[in-house]
Amino acid sequence: MTSEYDVIIVGGGPAGLAAGLYTARMDLKAVLLDRGPLGGQLLNTELVEDYPGFESILGADLAVKMGDHSRKFGLEVRDFEPVKEVDLGADGTTKVVRLESGEELTSRALIMAAGGLPRYLEVPGEKEFWGRGVSYCAVCDGAFFKGQELAVIGGGDAAVEEGDFLTRYASKVYIVHRRDQFRAQPILLDRAHDNPKIEFITDAAVKSIAGDGKVRALNYERHGRPVELPVGGVFIFIGFVPNSKLLKMHVDHDEAGYLNTDRNMQTSVPGIWAVGDVRAQLTKQIATAVGDGTTAAVAASAYVTSLKDAARR
Numbered sequence: 001m002t003s004e005y006d007v008i009i010v011g012g013g014p015a016g017l018a019a020g021l022y023t024a025r026m027d028l029k030a031v032l033l034d035r036g037p038l039g040g041q042l043l044n045t046e047l048v049e050d051y052p053g054f055e056s057i058l059g060a061d062l063a064v065k066m067g068d069h070s071r072k073f074g075l076e077v078r079d080f081e082p083v084k085e086v087d088l089g090a091d092g093t094t095k096v097v098r099l100e101s102g103e104e105l106t107s108r109a110l111i112m113a114a115g116g117l118p119r120y121l122e123v124p125g126e127k128e129f130w131g132r133g134v135s136y137c138a139v140c141d142g143a144f145f146k147g148q149e150l151a152v153i154g155g156g157d158a159a160v161e162e163g164d165f166l167t168r169y170a171s172k173v174y175i176v177h178r179r180d181q182f183r184a185q186p187i188l189l190d191r192a193h194d195n196p197k198i199e200f201i202t203d204a205a206v207k208s209i210a211g212d213g214k215v216r217a218l219n220y221e222r223h224g225r226p227v228e229l230p231v232g233g234v235f236i237f238i239g240f241v242p243n244s245k246l247l248k249m250h251v252d253h254d255e256a257g258y259l260n261t262d263r264n265m266q267t268s269v270p271g272i273w274a275v276g277d278v279r280a281q282l283t284k285q286i287a288t289a290v291g292d293g294t295t296a297a298v299a300a301s302a303y304v305t306s307l308k309d310a311a312r313r
């Protein structure tokens with residue numbers, strides 16, 4: 001069975017939910033698909049303090065608010081509905097979305113808001129201890145490490161912010177970074193420096209994660225010397241790999257796989273827009289994701305209207 005829509009939105013983080021709110025409000029027949037619960041990266045964030053209008057809100061609460069808000073305008077939301085692939089139909093313009101369930105959806109316009117997945121460190125022990133001391137989500141797993149010493153890998157916003165968050169549970173958090181310069185914002189670094197439970201280890205190249213049934217140590221090399229750091233857990237925040245491979249047709253992207261767009265979020269394929277963390281851009285913030293989604297929804301609406309007008313003529 002195939003269901004037809006004006007717009008299909010792939011991904012239910014802030015970018016997709018903003019696109020959903022606007023498309024539904026503009027009376028388009030729109031559906032939003034997400035492989036899990038709504039919220040995207042919001043669900044991996046404890047406190048959001050940089051989304052205008054909300055001085056401090058739990059990521060999970062903001063996710064619920066955004067979901068409820070877009071549903072209020074009539075958006076069809078299908079969470080826990082993994083997308084297998086996005087393709088073009090035989091006419092070369094219809095967007096075809098195949099779900100893991102075997103169902104197929106088609107639309108005139110498609111807004112790609114599928115975000116990405118954590119980048120893996122790819123060192124021995126990472127896969128072996130995944131779920132047994134290796135984690136990519138402090139909000140999800142932090143509470144399992146009460147009173148333990150932990151290592152956080154990375155030097156960006158996520159590593160520094162999540163490292164700070166983990167000190168609620170851990171007795172000590174080592175932030176282990178491969179350089180001595182950090183990408184993280186100064187405000188986050190200052191907060192971490194002020195936290196007596198955090199120690200920074202810089203110029204450290206992680207070599208392996210070791211343990212028996214669970215993680216016992218992080219092995220790294222610093223200035224040519226091997227070091228074994230005893231820890232009960234290793235949290236890895238070394239960036240993001242965009243979920244652009246769901247697109248089966250060629251769509252222009254940068255060397256890291258982020259989709260290139262014009263200022264209207266239009267990709268190189270007519271009728272496909274890219275928004276939020278899957279899009280090549282300067283920063284990945286909730287506010288920019290919401291802006292992307294809004295722009296794409298307005299552009300997609302104009303596109304769908306012009307196709308409908310042409311079909312009527």
Ligand code: NAP
Pocket residue numbers: 050119120121153154155156157158159161177178179181182183237238239240282283284285
């Ligand atoms: P990121 O900014 O890309 O930083 C990744 C960090 O991991 C960098 O320090 C990088 O080191 C390091 N790294 C990358 N590959 C590595 C490897 N193989 N081995 C060891 N280290 C490696 O990623 P992010 O921190 O996940 O943030 C992603 C985006 O989300 C950013 O745009 C960020 O601003 C945004 N974000 C914002 C907030 C906030 O505003 N509160 C919170 C979280 C995330 P090098 O520096 O040496 O390259």
